[in-house]
Each structure stands twice: as structure tokens, then as C-alpha cells.
Amino acid sequence: MRNTALKILMVALCASSISLHAQTNQSPKKEFKFGKIEPSEFSAKAIGVDSAASAIKLFDVGNCYFELSSSGGGFVYVFERHIRYKILNKNGYDLANFKIQLYKNSNAAKEDLSSMDAATYNMVDGKMVISKLNKDAKFTEEFNKNYSIKKFALPNVKEGSVIEFKYRIKSDFIFTLRGWKFQSDIPTLWSEYNVKIPEYLDYKHNTSGYYRIGHPVHETINATYVSGLTSTATYDKYVIENAPALKDEPFVTTMDDYTPRISFELRGTNFPQDIYRDYNGSWGKIIAGLAEREDFGAFINKNSFAKSVLPGILKGEKDTLLCTKLILNYVKNNIKWNDDYDIYANAINPKSIFEKKTGSSADINLSLLSLLKEAKIIAYPVLLSTRENGEHPGYPVISGFNNVIGVIQIGGKTFFLDATDKDLPIGMINSESLSHQGFYVDLKSYSGNWISTEPTWANEKTFAYNLSLNKENKLVGQINQYSKGYAALSLRDKYRKTNSESEFLKNFKKDKTGLELSNYKIQNLDNLDELLTESMDVVIEDNVEETGNLVYFTPLLFERTKENLFKHDERKFPVDFAFPFKETYRITLNFPEDYEIDKLPKGGAYKLQDNNGDFSISYVTQGNALMVKSVININKSLYTPEEYFDLKALFKAIVEKQAEQIVLKKKV
Numbered sequence: 001m002r003n004t005a006l007k008i009l010m011v012a013l014c015a016s017s018i019s020l021h022a023q024t025n026q027s028p029k030k031e032f033k034f035g036k037i038e039p040s041e042f043s044a045k046a047i048g049v050d051s052a053a054s055a056i057k058l059f060d061v062g063n064c065y066f067e068l069s070s071s072g073g074g075f076v077y078v079f080e081r082h083i084r085y086k087i088l089n090k091n092g093y094d095l096a097n098f099k100i101q102l103y104k105n106s107n108a109a110k111e112d113l114s115s116m117d118a119a120t121y122n123m124v125d126g127k128m129v130i131s132k133l134n135k136d137a138k139f140t141e142e143f144n145k146n147y148s149i150k151k152f153a154l155p156n157v158k159e160g161s162v163i164e165f166k167y168r169i170k171s172d173f174i175f176t177l178r179g180w181k182f183q184s185d186i187p188t189l190w191s192e193y194n195v196k197i198p199e200y201l202d203y204k205h206n207t208s209g210y211y212r213i214g215h216p217v218h219e220t221i222n223a224t225y226v227s228g229l230t231s232t233a234t235y236d237k238y239v240i241e242n243a244p245a246l247k248d249e250p251f252v253t254t255m256d257d258y259t260p261r262i263s264f265e266l267r268g269t270n271f272p273q274d275i276y277r278d279y280n281g282s283w284g285k286i287i288a289g290l291a292e293r294e295d296f297g298a299f300i301n302k303n304s305f306a307k308s309v310l311p312g313i314l315k316g317e318k319d320t321l322l323c324t325k326l327i328l329n330y331v332k333n334n335i336k337w338n339d340d341y342d343i344y345a346n347a348i349n350p351k352s353i354f355e356k357k358t359g360s361s362a363d364i365n366l367s368l369l370s371l372l373k374e375a376k377i378i379a380y381p382v383l384l385s386t387r388e389n390g391e392h393p394g395y396p397v398i399s400g401f402n403n404v405i406g407v408i409q410i411g412g413k414t415f416f417l418d419a420t421d422k423d424l425p426i427g428m429i430n431s432e433s434l435s436h437q438g439f440y441v442d443l444k445s446y447s448g449n450w451i452s453t454e455p456t457w458a459n460e461k462t463f464a465y466n467l468s469l470n471k472e473n474k475l476v477g478q479i480n481q482y483s484k485g486y487a488a489l490s491l492r493d494k495y496r497k498t499n500s501e502s503e504f505l506k507n508f509k510k511d512k513t514g515l516e517l518s519n520y521k522i523q524n525l526d527n528l529d530e531l532l533t534e535s536m537d538v539v540i541e542d543n544v545e546e547t548g549n550l551v552y553f554t555p556l557l558f559e560r561t562k563e564n565l566f567k568h569d570e571r572k573f574p575v576d577f578a579f580p581f582k583e584t585y586r587i588t589l590n591f592p593e594d595y596e597i598d599k600l601p602k603g604g605a606y607k608l609q610d611n612n613g614d615f616s617i618s619y620v621t622q623g624n625a626l627m628v629k630s631v632i633n634i635n636k637s638l639y640t641p642e643e644y645f646d647l648k649a650l651f652k653a654i655v656e657k658q659a660e661q662i663v664l665k666k667k668v
Contacts, residue, residue: 064077082165087160111170174201208393428485
């Protein structure tokens with residue numbers, strides 16, 4: 001991580017000539033030695049709610065402490081981890097393939113894997129057989145310019161095996177320490193993290209999750225330095241015992257938001273013969289640092305490229321909203337997003353980004369802000385944590401963000417600006433960035449505040465079927481589909497990513513048994529301000545069942561909700577849809593004159609409290625025509641765990657009511 005604070009810290013530390021390796025005489029609650037396998041570990045079983053688990057994490061112990069770098073003279077942190085599993089069945093075999101991700105940057109700062117031990121243990125004829133890690137089972141993959149991945153594959157893993165890994169990493173990136181997760185997708189008997197921080201370094205720490213993290217030790221300990229010099233360190237131990245497996249849930253940002261974990265970010269330093277240096281103690285301090293960075297504030301202020309291209313972009317246009325749209329479209333059409341999120345640009349000026357024609361979210365949106373600034377249009381950066389990255393803790397922590405967009409106010413209305421996708425109109429950000437709030441920063445006044453990123457765009461999908469049932473029990477007619485908001489964004493993305501329209505239609509038909517279509521048309525694909533419309537002629541077979549003189553079919557055909565994703569009896573986490581949505585189904589069916597309605601399902605309406613959502617379905621007949629209308633309204637993006645039961649009941653009603661069949665009878 002490129003960080004001015006880190007560079008200053010290293011310089012100060014070198015000047016102090018202090019070497020620290022924290023030591024303590026306190027005995028840990030439990031001892032974990034590599035290769036010392038207790039007989040009881042071979043008989044460990046998963047019980048209760050985890051009885052179907054594929055493995056058990058017997059223990060997972062981490063240690064984090066600081067040393068003086070042998071090369072740079074500054075502090076590095078050392079991260080040690082020792083983890084042991086009992087494999088219960090074949091689904092747990094993948095645990096034997098272990099990965100470690102290491103980071104490096106362009107300034108020669110890096111992380112090194114300094115040691116690695118691993119082994120498989122099996123009981124054979126009453127004796128323990130040890131299979132150690134083979135040299136040819138170690139791999140290194142250069143993931144990208146900043147990350148490499150070390151891979152290790154243990155041999156002879158079977159049902160009943162015990163496996164373990166123990167490794168050490170040394171890292172130059174002391175601005176953020178490696179955090180710790182105390183729960184995973186398999187049951188964990190013991191998880192422990194020990195952190196020793198020298199008195200010269202002041203860290204903010206954040207704990208999160210839905211299980212209480214034990215904190216049995218928080219004390220000041222003696223620390224040994226270079227010859228004759230002593231000082232102190234703060235020692236903290238965090239533990240969780242008997243953590244159940246974390247069950248994946250639908251409609252969450254990331255399960256990391258609900259996993260008990262702890263993270264650290266440097267607040268400041270207090271070296272001997274030096275003042276306390278605050279790097280991130282307040283939002284003002286963070287924003288001031290952003291303003292000075294060459295890859296953030298100074299990047300936005302670089303105007304030579306903007307001056308050269310703006311006249312050709314604006315062509316004399318003076319209206320602020322139109323100018324903003326023109327600049328936004330220019331950036332979208334000239335820089336392709338590489339799918340990476342970042343808050344810092346990978347260059348020191350926008351010209352380099354436009355010449356490369358590709359870049360991260362920061363490269364693209366900071367370049368956008370640079371053009372707007374030169375056009376005298378006041379816009380601000382907004383820092384975000386994407387849904388996959390997890391919820392920001394809320395207090396001044398810069399490492400909690402991983403994305404940046406822009407925001408502008410025109411005519412009393414607020415518009416977000418995101419140029420990572422050519423199909424994002426002004427005011428709309430990509431769905432991964434819908435984490436409910438962002439932090440906008442004013443680089444002039446060094447001020448900022450939280451701002452809601454809840455979407456105001458209508459997100460709506462309408463399905464209109466106009467069909468006739470013929471004597472061969474085929475449904476013949478036309479389908480029209482209308483998409484707004486994120487539904488339209490998703491459809492445009494699918495359409496553009498396929499190689500041809502025929503391939504797109506092949507994928508469209510994949511899960512629609514009996515559908516044959518022709519004369520497909522899509523309108524307003526490039527007109528982002530208009531309703532995205534699809535139309536097609538269809539012949540549908542195999543969706544009507546005939547028994548004697550009765551004909552059965554489900555009128556919602558392909559579009560009905562077939563499964564209630566809310567299966568658990570309780571939920572400890574919010575239900576996060578990212579955005580409100582509305583789905584409307586209108587089916588008009590004409591049937592032959594010698595048919596009549598024999599059985600028609602009963603319509604109904606179901607509502608959540610406080611107008612938070614509803615579902616309705618209705619049936620109307622007129623002569624030989626039947627009209628069915630079904631509407632699902634989810635009126636907010638986030639539902640609390642207390643609202644889960646009502647939401648589950650609503651979707652249960654949707655699944656059941658949309659599956660009900662209509663019965664037609666042939667007249668005698």
C-alpha cells in the first residue's frame with residue numbers, strides 16, 4: 001500500500017535506531033505445537049447443527065508482533081499462523097490445498113513468506129503415519145502486479161486425516177496489520193489471535209460480527225530492544241471457542257460483515273525525541289492526506305490533459321447538466337474498466353490513464369473528476385466500501401474503503417457519477433457499490449461527511465405475455481419485456497457480453513422449456529434514459545398438460561418464483577437486496593371457444609408492515625379470454641433480522657400462489 005504516513009514512519013524509526021521484539025512470560029491458556037497430535041483429535045466429530053460438516057477446525061492460532069527490518073531499518077510486522085483440521089469426509093479434501101496471498105508495491109515494499117511447515121497425519125494399524133509437504137507440491141502464481149499467491153498441496157489426505165499448516169509472513173505494510181477472522185464455513189473448536197504492539201505505534205482496532213469475541217488479556221508487557229534499551233508493548237489476546245460453521249445466506253453484502261473478526265489501522269506514532277504524529281486520528285487528517293497524495297488530490301488537480309480535450313468534448317455547451325453528461329460519456333467511452341476497485345490512481349496524471357485506455361475504478365473516476373474540475377463544475381470524490389469488501393466501521397479508517405466515485409449537485413438535485421460502466425447513466429452507480437452510504441470529501445476545506453447512496457432509480461421489470469392456446473396445446477403469441485434501473489443495467493450487460501444476438505437468445509432460452517422464438521427486437525439499448533424494451537414472437541410447447549377433457553397449466557410460465565430462498569428458521573443478519581424492486585407480470589390468454597374455465601385459483605394480496613413490501617395476484621375472465629396479473633413490490637433495500645420472518649412468509653406466499661394452476665375444460 002502506497003502511503004505517505006508509512007514512509008514518514010519508516011524514516012522516524014530509522015532515526016530512533018530501535019529494534020523491538022516483544023516478549024512475555026505469560027503462559028497461554030492452551031499450547032499448540034506443530035506435529036504434536038493428540039489421540040482425541042483423530043476421534044473428533046461434528047455434532048448438533050454442524051453434524052453434516054465436512055471438516056472441523058481443531059484450532060486456528062495467530063500471532064502478530066514487530067521486528068526491526070534487517071534491510072530498511074524500520075519496523076516490519078511478523079504474522080504467524082498455525083491451523084489444524086480434522087477431515088471428516090471427501091468434501092473436506094480441498095482444505096489440503098492451502099493458499100497464501102502476498103502483497104508488494106512499486107516502491108519495493110513487500111511481504112515475504114519466511115517459513116512454511118505442513119503435514120498430513122493418518123492412523124494406520126494403530127500407529128500415526130506422517131506425510132510431509134513435498135517440494136514439488138509448492139507453487140507460486142503471480143496473480144497481478146501487486147499480488148502473488150503461494151500454493152501448497154498436502155499428500156495422502158483421506159477421510160479421518162488430520163492436517164496442519166504453520167507459516168510466518170514478514171510485511172513492510174505496517175499501516176494495516178493482518179486482521180483475524182474467528183469463524184468460517186466449518187465449525188471451529190478454538191480460534192485465537194495474539195497481538196503485541198510497541199508503545200511507539202498507536203493503532204485503531206475494529207471488532208465486528210454477530211458473536212462476542214473474548215478478550216482475556218489486555219496488558220502492558222516488558223519488551224526487549226537493542227542492547228541495554230528496554231521499553232513496553234501492549235499485549236492483547238482475543239479468542240472464540242466452539243464457533244459453529246457460518247452458514248451462507250442469500251441477500252447479504254458479504255458474510256465477512258457478520259463474521260467475528262478484528263482489524264487494525266495505524267492512527268499515529270510516538271517515537272523518542274519526537275512529537276506525537278497523527279496520521280489518521282480524524283477525518284480531517286485523512287482528507288488532508290488524500291489532498292496531498294499524487295495518486296488522489298494532486299491527480300485530480302493535474303489539468304494539462306483536461307485543457308487539451310475539453311473544447312472538443314463540450315463544443316461550446318454551457319448547461320451544467322449537459323456538460324456533465326458529455327464529460328461522463330467521454331470518460332466511459334475512452335477508458336475501459338479492468339474490474340479492479342481502488343481509491344488511489346495507478347498513475348500520477350489522467351493523461352497516462354487515457355493513453356492506456358484501461359484502468360481501475362480510481363483511475364477512471366478520479367480522471368472524471370479532473371475533467372469536471374477543469375470545466376469549473378464542482379464535484380466531490382465519494383469514498384466507498386463495496387458490498388464484497390464489507391461494511392465500513394464508520395469511524396476514521398481509510399483502509400475500510402476500496403472504491404471511489406464522484407458526486408455533484410445540479411439544480412438542487414444530487415447526482416452520483418460512476419464511469420466504470422458505459423451503461424451507467426448520470427446519477428447511477430454499479431450495484432456492487434450499493435453499500436448504503438459513502439463518505440464524500442472536500443479536498444479544499446479538508447472536510448467530509450457520510451452521504452446516503454440508496455438508489456433513487458426505479459428498478460422495475462415488467463413481463464407482458466399475449467398468448468393464444470390452440471388445439472395442439474401450444475401457446476402462440478408475443479412476449480414483451482420492459483426493464484428499468486438495475487434490471488436494465490443487468491440486461492444490457494448480458495446482451496453486450498455475448499458474442500452475438502443468436503448466442504444471447506440461446507442463453508435466454510436455456511431455462512425455458514418448450515420456448516421457440518422469432519423476430520426478437522431490443523430497443524433503447526444505447527439510450528440510457530429510455531425504457532429498455534424487448535419484443536418477440538413465441539411458440540411455447542410442453543407447458544400445457546391434457547388429461548381427458550381437462551387442460552392444466554401454470555399461467556406465469558417461465559417467470560414465476562419457483563423457490564423461497566429464505567429457508568432458515570431464524571436469521572441473525574439483515575436481508576440486503578441492494579435496491580428496492582418491482583416485478584410485474586401481465587398474462588393475457590385466449591382459449592378456443594369450445595373450452596371453458598373449470599377451475600380458477602383464488603387471487604390474493606399480501607402486505608408487509610409499514611408498507612415495506614407487498615405481493616398480489618388476480619384473475620379476470622372475459623368470454624374466452626383470461627387475464628392474470630401478479631405484482632411483487634420490495635419497497636426498501638435493507639430488512640432487519642426482526643423483519644425476516646414476515647419477509648420469509650411473503651416469499652412463501654409468492655412461491656405457492658404463482659405455482660397454482662388454471663384448469664380448462666373442453667365443452668361436450
